[in-house]
Amino acid sequence: MSDLAERAAKLDAGDPLAGRRDLFDLDDGVIYLDGNSLGALPRHVPARVADVLTRQWGRLCIRSWTEGGWWDAPERIGDRIAPLIGAAPGHVVVGDSTSVNVFRAVVSAVRMNPGRSEILVDATTFPTDGYIAESAARLTGCSIRPVNPQHVPDTLDSHTSVVLLNHVDYRSGRLHDMGVLTAAAHDAGARVIWDLSHSAGALPVDISLHNVDFAVGCTYKYLNGGPGAPAYFAIRPDLLPLLDQPLGGWCSHRDPFAMDAEYVAAEGIAKARAGTPEIVSLLTLDAALDVWDGVDLHQLRAKSLQLTEFFVECVQELAPAATSVTPQGDERGSQVSLSCVDASDVMAQLISRGVVGDHRPPDLLRFGFTPLYTRFVDALRAAEILGEIIA
Ligand SMILES: Cc1ncc(COP(=O)(O)O)c(C=O)c1O
Incomplete structure (x- = not known):
């Protein structure tokens, strides 16, 4: 297991919000990083x-x-x-x-x-x-x-x-x-x-x-x-x-x-x-x-900052041609925007490989990290696939 994979597994294991993911109806074959456009469906809502x-x-x-x-x-x-x-x-x-x-x-x-x-x-x-x-x-x-x-x-x-x-x-x-x-x-x-x-x-x-x-x-x-x-x-x-x-x-x-x-x-x-x-x-x-109900918003923020920081680190290592335009630490919301060449095409390829973010012209890839259901392993896998596409 690579160092990043080990860290992702450890961070997920120690995540106090991890259990919330089960409340959502997520497709296991998809890494959904577009909750900053349209949030995922909670399982109990259709009934x-x-x-x-x-x-x-x-x-x-x-x-x-x-x-x-x-x-x-x-x-x-x-x-x-x-x-x-x-x-x-x-x-x-x-x-x-x-x-x-x-x-x-x-x-x-x-x-x-x-x-x-x-x-x-x-x-x-x-x-x-x-x-x-x-x-x-x-x-x-x-x-x-x-x-x-x-x-x-x-x-x-x-x-x-x-x-x-x-x-x-x-x-x-x-x-x-x-x-x-x-x-x-x-x-x-x-x-x-x-x-x-x-x-x-x-x-x-x-x-x-x-x-x-x-x-x-x-x-x-x-x-x-x-x-x-x-x-x-x-x-x-x-x-x-x-x-x-x-x-x-x-x-x-x-x-x-x-x-x-x-x-x-x-x-x-x-x-x-x-x-x-x-x-x-x-x-x-x-x-x-x-x-x-029962979510501690400070815990939510702590996870969001950790997730976005971890994603940026994974991108730096695995897809260095994409550079973050999102500020660090306290000046960041819960998304990471990456600037890269042919961003529209790169996002289309990401989506076809099951990594759903979005593209904002001219050159931005946007990834939303929703602390209630995004895992660290998702952040790592998204960066790996991005690296393969850009390479
Ligand atoms: C900051 C902001 N304001 C407003 C909107 C959309 O407004 P409306 O709900 O009227 O479509 C968006 C949609 O993405 C938004 O990001």
């Missing part, structure tokens, strides 16, 4: 979804809205996500896509900061956040300024209304300093919105500790909520009474069934809802969240 369809819909039908807890699902499931992002209970709601929630958060934040006219947007952002912020800026009469997250403190001024940032860069895997950047924005009188799509479920996130104003994120990556799973919107408790969101609909009305012509917003986090919730997707997510 729970079957119950939603056949009993809750099929038998109870409309009664499920009240007797089956459908109506409150967005807030109830929000409360299950709250501990994963450090939000206060009653201040997270689930529904709509991340794009829609970015819009909701940006316009709401601008409305809380009258007289300020500039929105700073992470220049390295996942594109949808930039597109939506640009549209929100046009609607609110603001201007947009793209800025690299590390330059935010030097760019803030008395015109800055809102700063929209990604906690982990989707391309490089860089983890930004939520505490430092949020404090800088607050010192300048600006509001901050964090997109947690690549950090929630990958590492401990604490938006309360850092006094974050708004947070949004998707649930189909590290939270394993399934394709198209609804996103979440979180708000700092003292800002909730001030929230004037742009998509208030009948489900965020104080008395939805009064069918009143006049809009009066609900008082709690329900005021961040809009229309009829996506019940089947919501309840799929609800079931998937069971895999987090």
Whole structure:
């Protein structure tokens, strides 16, 4: 056995999260390293979804809205996500896509900061956040300024209304300093919105500790909520009474069934809802969240850092032509991005040999490490196959 193989076996044997892998329905012939795009299916979810369809819909039908807890699902499931992002209970709601929630958060934040006219947007952002912020800026009469997250403190001024940032860069895997950047924005009188799509479920996130104003994120990556799973919107408790969101609909009305012509917003986090919730997707997510029961997020982070470090080491030894563009240690999320020649072709070959990551143009291979189900032996085997392909 090679030194790397021995170490992988030892690390797996000592992994306190190893047992969690059995909760997932994984194909033994595949090394799945794309949980940062679409998380794997937890085994118990199909039966729970079957119950939603056949009993809750099929038998109870409309009664499920009240007797089956459908109506409150967005807030109830929000409360299950709250501990994963450090939000206060009653201040997270689930529904709509991340794009829609970015819009909701940006316009709401601008409305809380009258007289300020500039929105700073992470220049390295996942594109949808930039597109939506640009549209929100046009609607609110603001201007947009793209800025690299590390330059935010030097760019803030008395015109800055809102700063929209990604906690982990989707391309490089860089983890930004939520505490430092949020404090800088607050010192300048600006509001901050964090997109947690690549950090929630990958590492401990604490938006309360850092006094974050708004947070949004998707649930189909590290939270394993399934394709198209609804996103979440979180708000700092003292800002909730001030929230004037742009998509208030009948489900965020104080008395939805009064069918009143006049809009009066609900008082709690329900005021961040809009229309009829996506019940089947919501309840799929609800079931998937069971895999987090009893998980220590600090243990999760420790494993994620060990896994990604080990993978980089294996790549350096076995596939040295691919170089990591992901920062080391605390500045890394739970992914490794490698730059290499013919990246698109290399990823296609990796996938055909059972190593599933993804490619981001022009030259990046992205590998997501999901500490609940990725093993050290997977990291090693992926690097070995990569080395064979590149050679
Ligand atoms: C940082 C980030 N924001 C948003 C999204 C997607 O938004 P939506 O759920 O609206 O498709 C992604 C998808 O990969 C993402 O990485």
